[in-house]
Amino acid sequence: MPTEPDAGGHFGEFGGRFVPETLIPALDQLQAAFSEAMADSTFLAELEYWNRTYTGRPSLLYHARALTERIGGAEIYLKREDLNHTGAHKINNTIGQALLTRRMGKHKLIAETGAGQHGVATATVAALFQMECEVFMGAEDVRRQSLNVRRMELLGTRVTAVESGSRTLKDAINEALRAWVASVGDTHYVIGSVMGPHPFPKMVRTFQSVIGQEARSQILEMTGRLPDLLVAAVGGGSNAAGLFHPFLDDAVAMVGVEAAGEGLDARHAATLSRGRPGVLHGARSYVLQDEEGQILEAHSLSAGLDYPGVGPEHSLWKESGRVRYASCTDQQAVSALIQLSQTEGVLCALESAHAVAEAIEQARRLGPKKTIVVCLSGRGDKDVEELNRYLEAHRDGQI
Amino acid sequence: MPTEPDAGGHFGEFGGRFVPETLIPALDQLQAAFSEAMADSTFLAELEYWNRTYTGRPSLLYHARALTERIGGAEIYLKREDLNHTGAHKINNTIGQALLTRRMGKHKLIAETGAGQHGVATATVAALFQMECEVFMGAEDVRRQSLNVRRMELLGTRVTAVESGSRTLKDAINEALRAWVASVGDTHYVIGSVMGPHPFPKMVRTFQSVIGQEARSQILEMTGRLPDLLVAAVGGGSNAAGLFHPFLDDAVAMVGVEAAGEGLDARHAATLSRGRPGVLHGARSYVLQDEEGQILEAHSLSAGLDYPGVGPEHSLWKESGRVRYASCTDQQAVSALIQLSQTEGVLCALESAHAVAEAIEQARRLGPKKTIVVCLSGRGDKDVEELNRYLEAHRDGQI
Amino acid sequence: MARSEIGSVFARAAADQRLAVMPFLVAGDPSIEETVRLAEACAAGGADLIEIGWPFSDPIADGPTIQAASKRALDRQVGRAEVLEVLTQVRRRTGLPVLLLSYLNVLLSMNDLGPLKAAGVCGLIIPDLALDEPAAIRVRARALDLPVIPFAAPTSTDQRLSEIGRTIDPDAFVYCVSLLGVTGQRQAVSQAALGLLQRARERIAAPLAVGFGISGPDAVSAVSRHADGVIVGSALIDLVQRQGRKAAVAVERFVADLVHAGHR
């Protein structure tokens, strides 16, 4: 199992660069800047400085005793990325990319966003490093994540609602790519997950690996041994890749949890479970698509998982069997969110709730004496309105 | 300058216990439990455990270089209480009180809330320690802080909208006191600031002093000396008291910033600047009142500062001159919030923005080589809707 | 003269083998004139003493009925002058002793309590002043020979009751709170009330009056053997609200029923 892609950014048969020629030189420049930076102790120190003093890293690894007790199975530990400044793991990546942008002499940022967390994280670093910023967001997501739209605006970022296609994350990425093609000279496109053309998947995973590195030493310190299982939600796959990567060579099981939306046989966003390899947004990877290669609209209550693609490294991990990919419906996620909220007082993001739901199931299955580390990728403030709508609509239901 | 009240909870001529007789035994019980707990290393260890592993303490002391540079004056350091779990300093207090509640053998919590942060913090510990919880909130605050209402509900707490009086914090406290009188046998009233009858002012200040204790050692470590000035917003006064108290014996200047609302000659909440001593909500302290002792309605855009009373220890500090009390209008707070947001990428609570506005002014006045520590008491997510309404309404204005 | 007034109220009632009945009205609700007229109706019904409440913005010890009454009065600009006017008139027209119930902050705002005395007030009830605070207000009241009525509650410890017994002003009675809660009508008198009265009786020589939640004659009978007086506020105000223009007649009859029910 190779843990790094080849020079062209290929993770086995996945990854690569499938973008208009116009962008290739920018990707070359980025790749060079990234490689140099990662070998430059000044850059690494700077990254560490902002992670520690601004984001608040290391994030806690919290032993969820009350939840564990309630479930009566394996010990559950939560990696609290929700406590990061701006409220999700996304900032780990945007700080890294902003520092690279400065290194490349660029001074404008664009980004796409689904849940708005990556948009907020990008807007935040844009403010911090005094860069101009525009964020593309599907019009549907603008509606369901209005809190984050306002946050971006207050941070001085322009939010552009994208009306094309399913008006969600996929279309925001299309539009961001188009905007980047038109501005590539002075603008860096801050991709928010381990997706897109090389070097993004590797670069984003590298910046997010701080999650797994910390979790690894924290769990060793807390329990004296490695965990039995890691669980993380998979949208593009960055929080999962960040948690998993530092454990790849260990005897640790891993589950990535995709959004099953209304069910795998209805509208969902379970790319690895129900898609097949294809090319979307610059890389070869699993894609939700029809027989003729048209991209399907994904569906998840959780805007951050509502994406028909996935990072190429996950496709490799799926094919190799290193990581198992499960899925979780809207309803299961909502009910896990409420259960966590009401046993631990932790209101997590809907995205993260998918991981929590799977962790609860696995805790039962594994039984006591085992340990599970769950990536709590973000906090739920952004989701309360959407949750409210969902609960209103399912009042009679089994939630 | 006494730094502890007398046995009756009097800070000089302020403080005390002015409540219905029914509550006195509960206050005695609480006082006893609190004193015993603070002398019990098990309790202190437990408190420290939850502060560290759950809240995420110590909170960062962040050197705001970009803001400092922009202002061109004293070095500004932000005490990042906004990074705490649940997003404000309020949790420091609710964890302490919940542990005391358990110690007293009670299993129900009630609380009042203005901005909703204390309500969320109480709902959170109620979930964590499996207690029943009801939170009283002025109907006006329910409207302007709807995000926090939903958060409380998702945490399993009942939120009761209070329709009496100005329908804000003052009335929520009235109602909570009434509810406590009716349930005092099995219920603890988690007061959210350094106010109310003895022992609350001292107890809440003690739990919040972790802010100042950390800040003191952090700034010594970062700069090698004590700061020149501390700045904090004052609603009831808990974040300010928590920051100030550990520095009382030091040669450090302090400013508490009240809400001047629409201006000190219009509607405001500047209790110490414009009130006079009286009795409200169980203690003698400064109060906004008319000639005949009727309590006036306070006004602040910031729900957490919208209160016509203040903690009794602040009244003492004002009278003794140990702390200066300034005020800041809605407009100044909004513009400081935006300035901080757009230079540092930190979207703080409207309450905290009052402190930021004063800090900016003082940084200019003090000039370089001086250092200011500002308590960033909470994050601004809860305020974006209200800010949006304010900015819409003042579109033509000078913000 | 004020010194003996309260004492004689309880002495007279005891002689009649009944409870002293003390109706409570909020000054200025529904109007100054009406408050006075309702007090007269109480007197006609046989009330022994009238309690007048000073409307306050933040009545933390009161339930919805008295909160609303306070608010109505404040909305009609009932201030210090109007309250003094009500007190004076009630005293003059009824000839009964008058107690003033006021939250502490209102009294603290008066430089001088003399005008209360001048208006005929014979004692103060301050719901947010518990025993613990030897607040300056006590000194000022005592200088005018105005007793401050202490409260006892079901939660009060025996020790506290003894302390009340030791420190009570001469001529005062003890306001025994019948339940855990704020003012307002309740279905029945709680067991807690009877327990409190018994414990208080053993420790306090002064008369005991029961208040909070006394809804009508049944409640009065229930405590008639355990207390010396009853205070009836919310039930009366609810009645006034219900009856509108015919309130005075109804109040007179209601108070008469209370007096009747208070016979042992």
Next chain:
Amino acid sequence: MARSEIGSVFARAAADQRLAVMPFLVAGDPSIEETVRLAEACAAGGADLIEIGWPFSDPIADGPTIQAASKRALDRQVGRAEVLEVLTQVRRRTGLPVLLLSYLNVLLSMNDLGPLKAAGVCGLIIPDLALDEPAAIRVRARALDLPVIPFAAPTSTDQRLSEIGRTIDPDAFVYCVSLLGVTGQRQAVSQAALGLLQRARERIAAPLAVGFGISGPDAVSAVSRHADGVIVGSALIDLVQRQGRKAAVAVERFVADLVHAGHR
């Protein structure tokens, strides 16, 4: 036969001392029949080659005009069978060489590219396939003698242009992107386009066609001395949208104007 088709297009145009004109239409927009009719109109106007776009859900290289055209076609259920039908008909009716423009994912979904060849396609344009990916699709195309047209952009380095020159399929031309941006009409041809054409000419022997943003005859004249052909898409589709039922006549005239403007 396909091998020589593209070559002969440029050879003929060069012989006429003019640019080869290559109109672009989206298959099935506004309908299958119309696409074919419009292609015939292009041919009547003097077009040298027709480019047909396969409607795709996520056309990242396209601006609003072609995005909308793709969406219209997809909304009308234009799928693989319909695209093949359009290609076949256009080839048959116009007799001109036909290039297929398709995003990569659509082509990857075909197990076999044979049907494209059978429909008369003589080359592939894949906007999201840059030089870097020696993707399997190239091998499959080459096996069918279908050249894949490479792109060059203003951002392409000299080294990259040389690499394009070295690796280009026999019989292919280079699709020179005239600007930084997606497809869609622009006011004027950018300086960047002329710079690119000059740099490309020095490094690439194959013909150079300019596309993206060519809005009409003026733009064509502006590049006539620097390029060998022009690709006109959005301007044509906008025209069809504007003209409605009279589109064929307008298209024929427009293409004729382009051909005219392309004379050196």
